[in-house]
Amino acid sequence: MATYPHGLRCRLVRSPEATPSGRHVLGRVAFLGHHSAPAVRAGASEIGIHLVGAEVERVTEVWETDSPVVSGMYQDLAYAHDGEYLFCAGQVPEGGSYREPVRNAYRAAFDLIGKLDYPHVMRIWHFIGDINRANADGMEIYRDFCLGRAEAVDHHLGRAGDMPAATGIGALGGGISWYLLASRSGRVRNLENPLQVPAPSYPHLYGPRPPKFARATSFSPPGIDGAGDLFVAGTASILGHETVHAGDIAKQCDVTLGNMAMVMSRENLLAHGIDDGRTLKDLRFVKVYVRRAEDLPVVRAACAAAFSDTAEIVYFTVDICRSDLLVEIEGIAPYPRS
Numbered sequence: 001m002a003t004y005p006h007g008l009r010c011r012l013v014r015s016p017e018a019t020p021s022g023r024h025v026l027g028r029v030a031f032l033g034h035h036s037a038p039a040v041r042a043g044a045s046e047i048g049i050h051l052v053g054a055e056v057e058r059v060t061e062v063w064e065t066d067s068p069v070v071s072g073m074y075q076d077l078a079y080a081h082d083g084e085y086l087f088c089a090g091q092v093p094e095g096g097s098y099r100e101p102v103r104n105a106y107r108a109a110f111d112l113i114g115k116l117d118y119p120h121v122m123r124i125w126h127f128i129g130d131i132n133r134a135n136a137d138g139m140e141i142y143r144d145f146c147l148g149r150a151e152a153v154d155h156h157l158g159r160a161g162d163m164p165a166a167t168g169i170g171a172l173g174g175g176i177s178w179y180l181l182a183s184r185s186g187r188v189r190n191l192e193n194p195l196q197v198p199a200p201s202y203p204h205l206y207g208p209r210p211p212k213f214a215r216a217t218s219f220s221p222p223g224i225d226g227a228g229d230l231f232v233a234g235t236a237s238i239l240g241h242e243t244v245h246a247g248d249i250a251k252q253c254d255v256t257l258g259n260m261a262m263v264m265s266r267e268n269l270l271a272h273g274i275d276d277g278r279t280l281k282d283l284r285f286v287k288v289y290v291r292r293a294e295d296l297p298v299v300r301a302a303c304a305a306a307f308s309d310t311a312e313i314v315y316f317t318v319d320i321c322r323s324d325l326l327v328e329i330e331g332i333a334p335y336p337r338s
């Protein structure tokens with residue numbers, strides 16, 4: 001993915017293969033037909049997320065570095081780190097309420113980040129079973145999750161503390177599976193999108209505490225100018241804070257892609273003090289989440305037109321954090337651009 005010293009690299013692997021020589025695996029995220037608990041396997045942190053039916057191609061996202069890795073378990077979190085990068089994965093079991101277990105899981109991760117000294121979190125992913133269903137108290141599970149996360153973030157960063165680009169999406173299995181990437185000395189800058197209200201400022205209409213994430217995160221290792229690796233958060237058909245084009249998959253794709261293009265644009269990077277600019281064609285690793293399987297052909301066509309032929313694009317059929325959203329897309333535009 002990147003050619004700077006201490007390179008962090010992502011690969012999407014469709015069948016088991018050997019790690020290229022000189023590379024070391026920090027984390028493996030296997031998208032499977034079942035969940036598997038975070039564990040250390042062959043020296044790397046590994047988690048299995050139930051995101052595909054038995055009939056669908058399985059894929060593993062592999063995070064590699066070029067320095068040797070130390071791995072271990074910390075309170076149910078499986079982690080690996082190389083002196084510059086930390087990968088950490090966790091799973092909150094299925095239950096009637098997520099507020100407290102999510103708060104505890106986030107606290108464990110903040111503790112680990114502090115203890116190991118990787119203060120710059122650059123990206124987080126969460127896969128939430130029954131995301132649109134009610135918990136035992138009648139609150140939508142996504143809102144319940146957001147509440148626990150917001151409380152942990154308040155505690156560790158303070159109310160104004162900002163969080164990096166994230167994904168919060170459905171899963172086929174229950175509970176919450178999640179993983180993050182952090183760095184020791186790189187520079188993390190969280191970006192907003194002028195077309196969207198920052199998620200942490202969403203009105204109470206969407207739940208008692210807002211989702212704490214940025215629209216994109218620029219990660220620059222020491223010595224690299226510009227945006228470095230640009231992580232674009234899970235993005236959907238939201239303008240301002242409102243869902244637009246409920247029920248219309250083609251229009252939701254257009255708005256989603258427009259939001260992604262805007263957050264990466266030169267205009268937006270300059271507005272955040274970053275002298276750089278990217279387009280949808282710079283995205284190399286794209287995950288596309290589609291609520292209804294019957295919408296896949298329309299979404300595939302929109303993505304094929306928008307993204308580069310050399311982009312790796314993976315499609316999953318899962319629920320999305322608002323019941324009226326039909327599609328959500330995330331991606332990574334790595335440094336250097338090609």
Ligand SMILES: O=C(O)c1cccc(O)c1
Binds near residue numbers: 126
């Ligand atoms: O709550 C989140 O972290 C989140 C982030 C991005 C998209 C999304 O649907 C949810």
Ligand SMILES: CC(=O)C(=O)O
Binds near residue numbers: 199236238328
């Ligand atoms: C996708 C989503 O949940 C958001 O942008 O708020």
